[in-house]
Amino acid sequence: MNNLTEEERKKILESSPVGTWALIIIVSSGMVIAWLLMYYGVFLPRGPIG
Amino acid sequence: MHIDKLEKKWAAISLLIAALFVSVILGSAFFHGIHAPSNVETIDSAKLHLSAEFAEDKLGAQQNPDGSLTVRMVAGRYGFFPKTLTLPAETNITFRWVSLDVIHGVHIPMTNMSTMIVPGYVAQVKTLLHQTGDYPMLCNEYCGMGHAHMWSNIKVVSKEQWQALNKQGENHG
Amino acid sequence: MDNAFEKKLALSHFWVAFVAFALACLMGAYQMLERSGFFKVIESREVYYASVSTHGVLMGFVLTTFFIMGFSYYVAASSLKLPVWNKTFAWTGFGVALTGTVLAALPLLGGAASVLFTFYPPMQAHPLFYIGATLLVVGSWFWVASMIIMYMQWKKANPRLPVPLAMFATTANAILWLWTSVGVAVEVLFQLIPWSLGWIDTIDPGLARTLFAWTLHPIVYFWLIPTYTAFYCLVPKQAGGFLFSDEMARAAFILLVVFSLPIGFHHLYMDPEQNHGWKILHAIGTFVVTLPTFITGFTVIASLEIAGRLRGGKGLFGWIAALPWNNPMVLAIILGLLMLIFGGFGGLVNASYAMNAMVHNTAWISGHFHLIFGGTTIIMYFGIAYYFWPVLTGKPLYSNALATTQLWTWFIGMIIMTTPWHILGLLGQPRRIDSVNYNNLLTLSWEPYEVTMIFGGMILLYSAGLLIYNLAKTQFYATETYSGEVEYAEPIHKVTDLPNYLNSFGLWNCVIAVFMLIAFGYPILQFFTMETFGSSTWGF
Numbered sequence: 001m002n003n004l005t006e007e008e009r010k011k012i013l014e015s016s017p018v019g020t021w022a023l024i025i026i027v028s029s030g031m032v033i034a035w036l037l038m039y040y041g042v043f044l045p046r047g048p049i050g
Numbered sequence: 051m052h053i054d055k056l057e058k059k060w061a062a063i064s065l066l067i068a069a070l071f072v073s074v075i076l077g078s079a080f081f082h083g084i085h086a087p088s089n090v091e092t093i094d095s096a097k098l099h100l101s102a103e104f105a106e107d108k109l110g111a112q113q114n115p116d117g118s119l120t121v122r123m124v125a126g127r128y129g130f131f132p133k134t135l136t137l138p139a140e141t142n143i144t145f146r147w148v149s150l151d152v153i154h155g156v157h158i159p160m161t162n163m164s165t166m167i168v169p170g171y172v173a174q175v176k177t178l179l180h181q182t183g184d185y186p187m188l189c190n191e192y193c194g195m196g197h198a199h200m201w202s203n204i205k206v207v208s209k210e211q212w213q214a215l216n217k218q219g220e221n222h223g
Numbered sequence: 224m225d226n227a228f229e230k231k232l233a234l235s236h237f238w239v240a241f242v243a244f245a246l247a248c249l250m251g252a253y254q255m256l257e258r259s260g261f262f263k264v265i266e267s268r269e270v271y272y273a274s275v276s277t278h279g280v281l282m283g284f285v286l287t288t289f290f291i292m293g294f295s296y297y298v299a300a301s302s303l304k305l306p307v308w309n310k311t312f313a314w315t316g317f318g319v320a321l322t323g324t325v326l327a328a329l330p331l332l333g334g335a336a337s338v339l340f341t342f343y344p345p346m347q348a349h350p351l352f353y354i355g356a357t358l359l360v361v362g363s364w365f366w367v368a369s370m371i372i373m374y375m376q377w378k379k380a381n382p383r384l385p386v387p388l389a390m391f392a393t394t395a396n397a398i399l400w401l402w403t404s405v406g407v408a409v410e411v412l413f414q415l416i417p418w419s420l421g422w423i424d425t426i427d428p429g430l431a432r433t434l435f436a437w438t439l440h441p442i443v444y445f446w447l448i449p450t451y452t453a454f455y456c457l458v459p460k461q462a463g464g465f466l467f468s469d470e471m472a473r474a475a476f477i478l479l480v481v482f483s484l485p486i487g488f489h490h491l492y493m494d495p496e497q498n499h500g501w502k503i504l505h506a507i508g509t510f511v512v513t514l515p516t517f518i519t520g521f522t523v524i525a526s527l528e529i530a531g532r533l534r535g536g537k538g539l540f541g542w543i544a545a546l547p548w549n550n551p552m553v554l555a556i557i558l559g560l561l562m563l564i565f566g567g568f569g570g571l572v573n574a575s576y577a578m579n580a581m582v583h584n585t586a587w588i589s590g591h592f593h594l595i596f597g598g599t600t601i602i603m604y605f606g607i608a609y610y611f612w613p614v615l616t617g618k619p620l621y622s623n624a625l626a627t628t629q630l631w632t633w634f635i636g637m638i639i640m641t642t643p644w645h646i647l648g649l650l651g652q653p654r655r656i657d658s659v660n661y662n663n664l665l666t667l668s669w670e671p672y673e674v675t676m677i678f679g680g681m682i683l684l685y686s687a688g689l690l691i692y693n694l695a696k697t698q699f700y701a702t703e704t705y706s707g708e709v710e711y712a713e714p715i716h717k718v719t720d721l722p723n724y725l726n727s728f729g730l731w732n733c734v735i736a737v738f739m740l741i742a743f744g745y746p747i748l749q750f751f752t753m754e755t756f757g758s759s760t761w762g763f
Contacts, residue, residue, distance in 0.1 A: 004533065012532045013715050016056045017467065017525035019539050024060060024521055031568050032067055035575075039074060042649070043578045049162040050085040050176045050577075051470050052716050057521050064517035068510040075506065075576045079499075084577045086492040088499035090749075094756040152346050152761045153428055155493065155584045159651020159665055164580040166494045168428050169345060169758045173495035186663040190584035190653035192339055194346065194763040195268045198656035203663060 087165045087175035095150055095169035098124060104148050111137060113216070118142035125167045126150035128196035130187060135204040138212035139182050147173040155191030158204065166191060182206050229300040229307055230615040232317070234698075236293025237608065237615075239321060240286045241691060247281035248687040250274045255640075255680040259673050260658055271657040272337040272763070279340025280331060282597070284359060285324050287446045290604055292317070292366040294449050295393045297611065299370060301709045302387040302456075303377045308369050316365025323358025326351050337763050339655065341435065342415070344426045345758035350419040357411050360404050370397035378727075385721045388469055389456040389711055392476045396448040398728055399480045402735060403445055406437025406487070418760070425757025429496030430750040436487035437743060440509075444483040446596060448476065450603040454523045454556060457610065459712035461552040464530025469714035471522045473725040478515035481734055482508055485742030492579040501746050502576065508742070509574040516567065524560070527553075529715065551626040555606025558634040559599045566595030569645065584655075587648020594641040602633055605690055612694055614709055618701035621693050629689035632682055640679025643672035 004012075078084035098104045104124060110132045111121045119141055124131045126149065137143060147156065149169040157164035158179075165175040189200035207215070256262050257271050296307055307313050329351055330336035336352035374394040378386065386394070410431050418426045455472045459465055466472065488505035491497050531542025547553050569591040573579055582588060609626045613619050620626060652659075652669055659666050659673075724730055 003535070009533065012529060013465070015529075015532075016054055017521075017528045018056070019528045019531075019542055020521060020524040021056045021060065022539055023524060025063075027564055028063070028067060028517075031564070031571065032070065034568060035071065035571055036074075038572055038581075039575070039578055043162070043581045044078075044084075045180070046160060046581065047162045047178045047180055048082070048084060048176070049087065049164070049580050050083045051722070052468075053471065054468065054525070057468065057471060057518075057525070060521045061514075061518060064514055067517075068513055071571065071575065072507055072510050075578075076503070078577065079503065085499045086502050086577050086579060087495065088497065088502060090496060090498050090753075092753060092755050095758060096756070152758075153343050153432075155653075157580075157584070157651070157653070162580045164493055164583055166491075166584075168432065168495055170427060170756045171429055171495040184663070186651075186661050186665060188651070188653045188661065190655075191343075192272075192655040194761075195272065198268075198658050199660050201661050 087173060089172070089174035091172040091174070092170055093148055093172050095148065098148055098150055103146070106131075110135065111143075118144065120144045120146065122146045123156075124148055124150055125154040125156060125189070125200075127152070127194055128189075128200040130156065130189075130200070130202045133202055135187075135202065136212065136215060137179060137204060137206050138209045139179050139206050140209055141212075142176065142178055144174060144176045147175075152193045153191050154189050154193050154200070156187060157190050158185050158187050161185070163187075164190075179206050182208055226297075226300055228310060229297055230617075232307060232310075232313055233293040233297040233611070234615050235317060236289045236296070237611075239324070240289035240293065241608070241694065243281040243285040243289070243324075245687060245691050247278045247286065248684055250278040250281075252680055252684045254278065255677055258657060258659075259677055266658065268657050269334055269337070272339070273331065273334040275655070276337045276339050277328070277331040280327065280356075283340050283442075284356070286601075286604075288320065288359060288363050291396070291445070291449050292320075292363065294607060294611070295366065295370060295396070297615070297709070298389050298393050298452070299373045302389040302393075302711060303373060305373055305377060308372045308376070312365060313369055316362045316369070318362070319365065320359050320362025323355045323360075323362060325355070326358065327355025329355075341439075343435070344415065344418065344428050344431050345761050346763050347419055347760045350416065353411055353415045353419055357408070357416065360408060360411075363400065363404070367397045367401050370394055385469075385718045385726055387711065388466075388472055388714075389452055391473060391726070392448060392452040392455070394728065395476045395480050396445060396452075398732065399441060399448065399483065400445045402480075402484055402739070403438050403441035406434045406439075410434035425759055427750060427755050427757050429494075429755065430747070432491060432494060433496065433743075433747060433750070436490045438487070439490050440487045441483040443592075443596065443600075444479050444512075446600050448479065449607070450559070450600045451476070451479075451519055453552065453603050453607050454519065455526075456711050457607070457709070458523070458552050458556050459526040459530060460710050461550050461610070462527055462530035462546055463534055464526055464712075465715045466712040467522050467525040467529060467715060469716075469718045470721065470725060471518060473721075475515040475518050475522070477725070477731055478518075479512065481731055481738065482512035482515070484735055485738040486512060487743075488746070489574050489576075489579070492576060493583045496750075497746055501742075505742060506574060506576040508738075513567075513571065513574075516563075520560070520563070523556070526712070527556070549623065549627055551609035551623065551630060552603075552606040554627055554630050555602050555609075558630060559602045559606075562594055562598035562602070562634065562637065566591065566599055570595060582648055584653060585648035586652040586654060587645050589654055590641040590644025590648060593644065594637060598634070598637045598641070602630060602637075605630060605633065608690070608694060611709070612697050613705040614707055616698045616701075617704055617706065618697055619703055619705040621696035621701060625689055625693045629686050629693065632686035632689065636679050636682030636686055638679070640676050640683060643675045643679075647672050 330349035336348035486508040531545040536542030536545030
């Protein structure tokens with residue numbers, strides 16, 4: 001399992017988490033779009049409220 | 051203190067996302083009057099029948115001089131009173147709800163007519179119903195064993211139809 | 224250090240929690256079948272509402288409080304390498320809480336407290352229910368004191384050193400719970416108990432709802448922080464990696480505690496007793512508290528990414544498959560995070576002030592909290608249980624395969640049950656109904672979702688059975704021994720000089736006090752300055 005060199009290991013530990021970044025940007029964009037769809041597509045068309 | 055550069059960027063982005071939601075909400079509120087129902091007004095729930103506003107013959111829909119409607123309703127186990135209601139579409143309606151017993155909640159599915167009804171308080175919500183048709187009006191807060199049976203059917207008709215109905219002398223329902 | 228006492232203490236708490244959980248699951252399954260309308264022979268409003276009330280109390284108050292106390296006692300002892308502060312004190316707290324639970328269970332099971340886990344007046348339950356609930360909370364305050372004392376003992380003995388993260392989070396949670404419980408404690412002590420005993424005749428439901436709302440939001444963070452503690456302090460090690468950032472973790476825990484408290488009015492958006500100015504203020508605060516969760520997502524997933532890459536995962540997403548999916552804690556976090564996406568999204572919708580009208584008191588709400596609490600929060604409680612049981616009992620886990628099956632089935636069952644539940648809410652189905660009786664075509668559109676939910680519920684029941692079976696087999700039937708201890712994750716970058724504001728709570732308690740005064744001061748005071756009319760007593 002541990003077939004990494006000391007150098008490769010160090011590189012990973014110092015690296016920036018690009019996979020996490022990609023994942024979280026995709027998921028959060030989805031959430032923002034979904035929220036806007038709910039707000040302008042379902043909620044407001046049902047009528048004003050106050 | 052070491053913070054990863056991508057994590058810093060993400061923190062900024064999440065702040066922007068939260069700010070986006072808050073600005074849409076505040077924009078709706080301050081420019082279009084879109085609010086949660088929030089008129090703080092107390093009333094004695096034990097004496098509704100003696101009150102000027104919620105005596106039985108005052109309940110239901112009443113047209114205001116500016117063409118809008120005020121609908122006064124009483125919620126009590128297990129129904130909404132008056133039991134029948136006909137309302138005009140595309141008209142500003144102010145619902146004023148009181149409870150004669152416990153906490154109820156009421157909503158008309160597919161519309162934004164939704165409010166809690168807390169005894170001791172007049173719950174006021176202003177909305178507008180876009181579509182004509184038959185709608186159920188349902189209690190949505192547990193109020194006892196009959197909660198699932200607490201409901202009415204309401205009719206939403208066009209403005210013209212509603213005016214015609216009222217000319218014939220029917221004030222509510 | 225011999226942790227024999229701490230192990231026994233933790234296990235006792237855990238068993239109360241999981242027995243409560245098992246009973247509540249049975250009730251949940253019954254409720255699902257009763258409500259579907261397909262099994263007329265079991266239909267009964269009285270039984271249904273007694274069941275819902277008991278199910279809610281067991282899941283929301285008993286499972287949680289006891290699990291959290293048990294977990295926290297052991298985390299405190301093992302991370303600080305200190306014995307529990309005072310054995311008698313700890314057992315007394317356990318006893319008081321357990322007594323309270325049993326006292327409340329009597330009227331609940333007997334149908335004399337069918338007021339649901341929110342118990343809004345003026346519907347009145349038997350006084351034993353309120354007294355029992357009070358004792359449960361008072362018992363938990365013994366735990367709060369123990370945590371704070373142990374934290375202070377360690378700080379005194381280790382001046383200027385960073386408090387071990389797991390204990391920092393645990394102490395934060397204890398402080399949070401103390402602040403949180405004030406709302407419901409005031410409601411119960413000054414309104415509900417005197418009223419249920421007949422000492423006062425009327426009660427103001429608006430004040431009661433406001434006080435309950437104080438507790439109702441932060442309590443979910445009280446439940447969530449142990450899950451996040453596992454995310455940060457246990458999972459990275461189990462995944463074969465390191466914690467991405469210790470400092471960001473501390474910042475997240477502090478933000479969670481400070482901003483989860485002054486925001487309770489998002490539970491009162493549709494209520495008449497509070498003005499829209501206050502509701503807007505709480506709405507803004509609610510969006511602020513999303514930030515520590517967004518940050519937690521990043522830190523925790525980044526830790527997983529490092530672990531996956533160290534295990535050979537390559538490319539943008541190769542690290543995901545490289546993770547040890549057959550490790551129960553790792554599997555629990557993966558499934559938990561997936562559910563957090565949808566549960567969190569639902570929370571964003573609920574938080575959105577006027578948009579709450581679209582979902583308030585509909586089936587969407589029930590779907591939401593089953594997904595976020597029954598899903599994300601509780602699945603990590605299971606992960607913790609699988610990791611802690613061998614440590615606490617000294618016996619290896621009976622079956623790792625059964626554990627991973629249990630986690631997968633919990634996830635699948637939860638998705639199948641809660642997705643239709645959300646849709647039913649958008650289709651206008653109200654909450655807390657025991658059957659569908661409306662003479663309206665709309666209800667026909669609800670039926671396929673109701674049927675689907677039953678399958679989800681049945682899978683969940685099966686999954687709950689697997690959990691109890693596995694834990695019981697481990698503790699009572701294993702023949703081998705296990706002598707491992709809890710291993711806490713190390714941060715990638717060793718924590719050198721930590722600013723004091725990330726290592727102590729004095730400043731934050733002051734900030735909380737100010738926030739609470741602003742957020743709840745006038746909204747509670749108004750009930751005493753305006754003319755209000757109390758409600759008389761109603762049964763159910």
